Amino acid sequence: MINAERALDALGDPTRRRVFAKLRNRVCTAGELAQGMDVSRPAVSQHLQVLRAAGLVVVRADGTRRLYQADSRGIDAVRRWFDGFWDETLESFRQAAESAANEKGRP
Amino acid sequence: MINAERALDALGDPTRRRVFAKLRNRVCTAGELAQGMDVSRPAVSQHLQVLRAAGLVVVRADGTRRLYQADSRGIDAVRRWFDGFWDETLESFRQAAESAANEKGRP
DNA sequence: GACTTTCGTTAGTCTATACTTACGCTTTGA
DNA sequence: TCAAAGCGTAAGTATAGACTAACGAAAGTC
Numbered sequence: 001m002i003n004a005e006r007a008l009d010a011l012g013d014p015t016r017r018r019v020f021a022k023l024r025n026r027v028c029t030a031g032e033l034a035q036g037m038d039v040s041r042p043a044v045s046q047h048l049q050v051l052r053a054a055g056l057v058v059v060r061a062d063g064t065r066r067l068y069q070a071d072s073r074g075i076d077a078v079r080r081w082f083d084g085f086w087d088e089t090l091e092s093f094r095q096a097a098e099s100a101a102n103e104k105g106r107p
Numbered sequence: 108m109i110n111a112e113r114a115l116d117a118l119g120d121p122t123r124r125r126v127f128a129k130l131r132n133r134v135c136t137a138g139e140l141a142q143g144m145d146v147s148r149p150a151v152s153q154h155l156q157v158l159r160a161a162g163l164v165v166v167r168a169d170g171t172r173r174l175y176q177a178d179s180r181g182i183d184a185v186r187r188w189f190d191g192f193w194d195e196t197l198e199s200f201r202q203a204a205e206s207a208a209n210e211k212g213r214p
Numbered sequence: 215g216a217c218t219t220t221c222g223t224t225a226g227t228c229t230a231t232a233c234t235t236a237c238g239c240t241t242t243g244a
Numbered sequence: 245t246c247a248a249a250g251c252g253t254a255a256g257t258a259t260a261g262a263c264t265a266a267c268g269a270a271a272g273t274c
Binding site: 029041046048065 | 220
Binding site for chain 1: 112115116118119120121124128131132133177179182185186189192193195196199
């Protein structure tokens with residue numbers, strides 16, 4: 001089970017979001033990702049480790065290269081987190097409205 | 108328009124997530140939120156400013172108290188961000204599969 | 215087997231930021 | 245009008261973590 005907390009921590013950094021965003025359109029190596037960015041390749045590599053630990057990215061070896069790709073599991077985890085969060089918020093609103101109505105109906 | 112980037116930055120901090128999570132069930136003041144947490148009231152107050160700037164929280168005055176409440180706008184912004192992200196990922200997969208098929212069909 | 219490429223890892227630095235303490239503002243009630 | 249309650253803010257510190265430079269490992273090439 002992927003942890004939504006971990007995914008949110010991972011996506012809290014702008015550079016990491018940029019790396020992640022680049023992976024939505026194509027499969028990339030760390031070196032390719034680093035090109036056109038203002039940080040070094042090791043930095044990108046470290047960000048990829050965090051994204052991988054969060055379940056947002058998967059990697060497969062291809063010779064000396066390592067191909068990174070966006071993973072739906074982390075994305076789904078965060079989406080479920082938000083869904084559950086908002087459902088609970090609405091339910092609390094509903095209960096609050098209900099007890100307010102009961103309060104009003106009482107003499 | 109609420110910025111999803113800002114909301115993700117805001118939710119990148121665990122303490123801020125705890126504050127935000129407490130607001131899903133009830134309307135709270137900064138002092139109430141700070142009780143039962145291991146950080147001071149000013150710290151909570153500062154986190155609430157960040158959440159408010161990100162559109163995740165709204166506040167209204169009530170005498171000397173200020174009541175904080177979860178806001179759907181920021182949540183929706185992040186959900187749209189993820190939806191768009193994943194849609195684009197799937198579209199890229201589709202296109203990649205298509206051109207691979209074309210490549211194969213060619214002599 | 216030597217060389218190259220591509221990459222992850224480690225050590226160390228430095229900055230962003232989370233936190234506390236102290237202070238001042240606003241509203242309320244006596 | 246004075247005191248108290250409830251906050252936000254400013255200043256200062258300390259730490260998490262983002263980054264670079266240097267190094268080592270694995271796979272391909274000649």
